[in-house]
Amino acid sequence: MKEFYYRRAPDVPGAVALLDADPHARYLAGGTNLVDLMKCGVERPARLVDVRHLPLDRIEPAPDGGLRVGATVTNSDLAAHPDVRSHYPMLTQAVLAGASGQLRNMATVGGNLLQRTRCAYFTDTTKPCNKRTPGSGCPALSGEHHNHAILGASESCVAVHPSDMAVALTALDAVVHYETAHGTGELPLERMYLPVAGTPHRETALPAGALITGVSLPPVPVAARSRYRKVRERASYAFALASVAAAIDIRDGIVRDARLAFGAVASRPWRARAAERALIGAPATAETYAAAAEAELRAARPLPHNGYKVTLVRNLTAAVLSELHEEATR
Ligand SMILES: Cc1cc2nc3c(=O)[nH]c(=O)nc-3n(C[C@H](O)[C@H](O)[C@H](O)COP(=O)(O)OP(=O)(O)OC[C@H]3O[C@@H](n4cnc5c(N)ncnc54)[C@H](O)[C@@H]3O)c2cc1C
Numbered sequence: 001m002k003e004f005y006y007r008r009a010p011d012v013p014g015a016v017a018l019l020d021a022d023p024h025a026r027y028l029a030g031g032t033n034l035v036d037l038m039k040c041g042v043e044r045p046a047r048l049v050d051v052r053h054l055p056l057d058r059i060e061p062a063p064d065g066g067l068r069v070g071a072t073v074t075n076s077d078l079a080a081h082p083d084v085r086s087h088y089p090m091l092t093q094a095v096l097a098g099a100s101g102q103l104r105n106m107a108t109v110g111g112n113l114l115q116r117t118r119c120a121y122f123t124d125t126t127k128p129c130n131k132r133t134p135g136s137g138c139p140a141l142s143g144e145h146h147n148h149a150i151l152g153a154s155e156s157c158v159a160v161h162p163s164d165m166a167v168a169l170t171a172l173d174a175v176v177h178y179e180t181a182h183g184t185g186e187l188p189l190e191r192m193y194l195p196v197a198g199t200p201h202r203e204t205a206l207p208a209g210a211l212i213t214g215v216s217l218p219p220v221p222v223a224a225r226s227r228y229r230k231v232r233e234r235a236s237y238a239f240a241l242a243s244v245a246a247a248i249d250i251r252d253g254i255v256r257d258a259r260l261a262f263g264a265v266a267s268r269p270w271r272a273r274a275a276e277r278a279l280i281g282a283p284a285t286a287e288t289y290a291a292a293a294e295a296e297l298r299a300a301r302p303l304p305h306n307g308y309k310v311t312l313v314r315n316l317t318a319a320v321l322s323e324l325h326e327e328a329t330r
C-alpha cells in the first residue's frame with residue numbers, strides 16, 4: 001500500500017480547498033470501499049481528506065415536502081429514519097438489502113453513491129481493465145461476466161454499478177448537491193452517472209474535487225407504497241445479480257402512476273422509463289406488468305454468460321408489480 005497523508009477536514013470549505021489544492025487527494029468517508037481499493041492498489045491517493053465528521057449528518061424536511069439527506073448520514077441511519085420508512089419504503093428496503101449491519105454503520109450516503117464496480121478484473125491490478133487503465137482492454141467481454149451488464153454497456157466496459165441505495169434514489173428522482181472550491185451545484189442522480197460509452201473511467205458528471213454535501217428527495221406520493229427486491233447468490237452480505245425498485249398507484253383498475261428502476265444490469269442504476277410509459281394509463285393487470293418489463297428489456301444485449309438476467313429481471317419486475325397490486329387492491 002502506498003504511503004499517504006491523512007487530514008481531517010475542518011469544515012466543508014476546508015475540505016474542498018484541500019482537494020482543490022491536490023489532484024491526488026481523495027475524500028474519505030466510511031472508508032469501506034476506498035480503503036479496500038487502496039489495499040489492492042487500484043486507488044493510490046497521496047492524501048486522504050476525512051469528511052466523515054463534517055456536519056452533513058442530518059435528515060431534514062425540505063420546503064417542498066420532501067427530505068434533504070446529508071452526505072455523511074450513515075446507511076443505517078438513513079434506513080431507520082421514520083420519514084424514509086413511511087414515505088419512501090423502497091429506499092429503506094434497498095439500504096437494508098446491502099452489505100452487513102457493521103458496514104452500514106460505517107458507510108455513508110456520499111460514499112455509497114460513489115463506490116466503484118465489483119468487476120473482478122477491475123480490482124485485480126495484474127489484469128488489463130479499461131476502467132482502471134484506459135485503453136488497456138476489457139477481459140470481461142470474453143471472460144467471467146455472469147454478473148455483468150445487459151443494458152447500456154459498450155465494447156469498452158460491461159461492468160455494473162453495485163449500489164442498492166442508488167437504484168431506489170434513481171426511481172425517486174433524487175437530486176445530488178455538491179460543493180467545489182468554485183461554488184455549489186446540483187445534479188439529478190440519473191444524470192450524475194455518465195453513460196459508459198468509450199470512457200468507462202469517467203463515471204460521473206461531478207466536477208473535479210466535488211464534495212457531495214447531500215441528496216434531496218422530492219415528495220413522491222406513489223412511493224408510499226413501494227418496494228425494493230434484490231436477487232443475490234446468497235441470502236445476505238452479497239451484491240445483487242439483479243434488483244428492482246418499484247412503486248405503483250392504481251385507481252379504478254388503471255395504473256395512474258408508476259416508478260421503476262433496475263439494479264445490477266448496467267453501469268449505472270437503470271431508470272426503466274419505457275416500462276413506466278407502458279404502465280401509466282394502462283389497465284392494472286398481470287398482462288400489463290409483463291408487457292412493461294418486456295418493453296424495457298427489448299433494449300437488452302446480454303453477453304454469452306449473463307442471458308439469465310433478462311429472464312430474471314422480467315420475472316422480478318412482474319412479481320414485484322403484482323405484489324404491489326395486491327396490496328393496493330386488498
Ligand atoms: C463486503 C461488502 C459488501 C457490500 N455489499 C454491498 C451491497 O450489497 N450493496 C451496496 O450497495 N453496497 C455494498 N457494499 C458497499 C458499501 O455500501 C460501500 O462500501 C459504502 O456504501 C461506501 O461508503 P463509505 O462511506 O464507506 O465510502 P468510502 O469508501 O469512504 O468512499 C467511497 C468513494 O466515495 C468518495 N466519497 C465519499 N464521500 C464523498 C463525498 N461526500 N463527496 C465526494 N466523494 C465522496 C471517496 O473518495 C471514494 O472514492 C459492500 C461493501 C463491502 C465491503
Ligand code: SF4
Binds near residue numbers: 117119131132138156
Ligand atoms: S467490465 Fe469494465 S471494469 Fe470490468 S474489466 Fe471490463 S473495463 Fe474493466
